[in-house]
Amino acid sequence: MSEKKRFIDKGTFYWHFWDKISVKCPTCSNQALVLKENLEARMYSARVSCIHCGYNDSTSSTSWKGAVIGHINRPCPYCGRLIKKQLNGPKYLKFAHIKCTCGLEFDEPIDWEPVYDNKASDPFFGLPLWFSGYIFGNELWAYNSEHLKFLKSVVEADLREIQGPKRTLSVSLPKWILARNNRKEILKMIEKISKL
Numbered sequence: 001m002s003e004k005k006r007f008i009d010k011g012t013f014y015w016h017f018w019d020k021i022s023v024k025c026p027t028c029s030n031q032a033l034v035l036k037e038n039l040e041a042r043m044y045s046a047r048v049s050c051i052h053c054g055y056n057d058s059t060s061s062t063s064w065k066g067a068v069i070g071h072i073n074r075p076c077p078y079c080g081r082l083i084k085k086q087l088n089g090p091k092y093l094k095f096a097h098i099k100c101t102c103g104l105e106f107d108e109p110i111d112w113e114p115v116y117d118n119k120a121s122d123p124f125f126g127l128p129l130w131f132s133g134y135i136f137g138n139e140l141w142a143y144n145s146e147h148l149k150f151l152k153s154v155v156e157a158d159l160r161e162i163q164g165p166k167r168t169l170s171v172s173l174p175k176w177i178l179a180r181n182n183r184k185e186i187l188k189m190i191e192k193i194s195k196l
Helices: 145-156 180-194
Strands: 006-009 020-024 031-036 046-049 056-058 068-075 082-088 095-099 105-109 111-114 131-135 138-142 159-162
Touching (some): 068 105, 131 145
Antiparallel strands (some): 020 031, 046 056
């Protein structure tokens, strides 16, 4: 009888893999790296660079390349009725044309903010992750090769233990990744995307 593989989670979270994130370069689509500038600070300060085309950027109010959502929330200048609108990108739109129920039409500036819930992108620039692929209608992704190794260890384990906080990364993984009957296909996908 073969020995069961064991995985012990001692408190790993997503942000443990944020020191070096592999992304698709927004200019040439080759692999670029996002490096967190201060590993000790929890501040979201990072730099992205691509050795293929020389693309380089650092986090700022204009560096977000990912999904955005726009908001308009103001009273009509004529009747005072509150006008609320929510818009999806693109961020390059500066104004939205508004028509109030009173008939007044005017252009209003849009307040844009990043959408951080797209897990298959880096948390600093919103760039698509390099290590990703679709399986079972879901996207399997990882920030870097160390994150892929972590996922592999979790998936191939027969026994999973938590020695630390209860809501760690291994516990918060989707059920389809942790399902025993998906193990073989997910391990194949991890192997495939690790060679990208």
